[in-house]
Each structure stands twice: as structure tokens, then as C-alpha cells.
Amino acid sequence: MIRTRVGYAGGSSEDPTYHRIGDHSETIQIDFDPERITYTELLDIFWSAHNPRTPSFSRQYRSAIFVHDERQRRFAEQTKKREETKGKIYTEITALARFYPAEDYHQK
Numbered sequence: 184m185i186r187t188r189v190g191y192a193g194g195s196s197e198d199p200t201y202h203r204i205g206d207h208s209e210t211i212q213i214d215f216d217p218e219r220i221t222y223t224e225l226l227d228i229f230w231s232a233h234n235p236r237t238p239s240f241s242r243q244y245r246s247a248i249f250v251h252d253e254r255q256r257r258f259a260e261q262t263k264k265r266e267e268t269k270g271k272i273y274t275e276i277t278a279l280a281r282f283y284p285a286e287d288y289h290q291k
Contacts, residue, residue, distance in 0.1 A: 185214040190284040192249050199283055208245050212282050222255060226262045235266060235274040249279035
């Protein structure tokens with residue numbers, strides 16, 4: 184991975200913040216070198232790093248994959264189908280309209 188940023192996505196309000204998140208979800212944006220790690224490998228890490236079979240208690244903390252294009256959507260849907268063989272999945276796959284970086288003190 185080249186760089187990660189935490190932030191907000193998936194909502195309708197402009198310029199969300201931690202204290203004014205609106206209908207956005209907390210998320211992470213990952214820049215990666217596909218020569219070193221593939222998008223599918225990143226998806227495998229995503230699925231293994233949390234429990235997608237538990238519904239979220241709020242939109243802020245929902246399990247979601249925000250895709251940039253149809254290729255990413257196709258891979259995300261394929262891996263989601265694989266995971267569904269183990270039980271119901273609550274993860275949403277949706278197009279990324281805009282990513283809003285979180286405040287500097289949230290970045291690590």
C-alpha cells in the first residue's frame with residue numbers, strides 16, 4: 184500500500200466532520216500499487232479483517248465497499264458471493280461519489 188486516509192463517504196451532506204457526519208459512513212481510502220498487491224488481495228484482507236455477517240447498528244459504522252469503476256464492482260461482487268457461501272452478508276457495494284478526508288487528528 185502506498186497511502187491510507189480515513190474519512191467519510193456514502194452520504195448526501197457536503198463537508199461532513201466527525202461531529203457532523205450526517206448520513207455518511209466512516210471509511211478508509213487506500214492508494215495501492217497493483218504491481219505489489221492486487222485489488223482482489225485487498226478485498227480478501229477486507230473480508231477477513233471484520234465480520235460482514237453482523238448487521239451494523241448505524242449507517243456511520245456500516246460495512247461497505249465503495250468502488251471507483253465497474254471493474255472494481257465486478258471483483259467486489261465476486262468476492263461477496265464467495266463470502267455469502269458462509270452466511271448472510273450485510274456489506275453494501277456502492278459507487279463512490281465523493282470521499283471527504285477526516286480531520287487531521289484522525290489521520291494516522
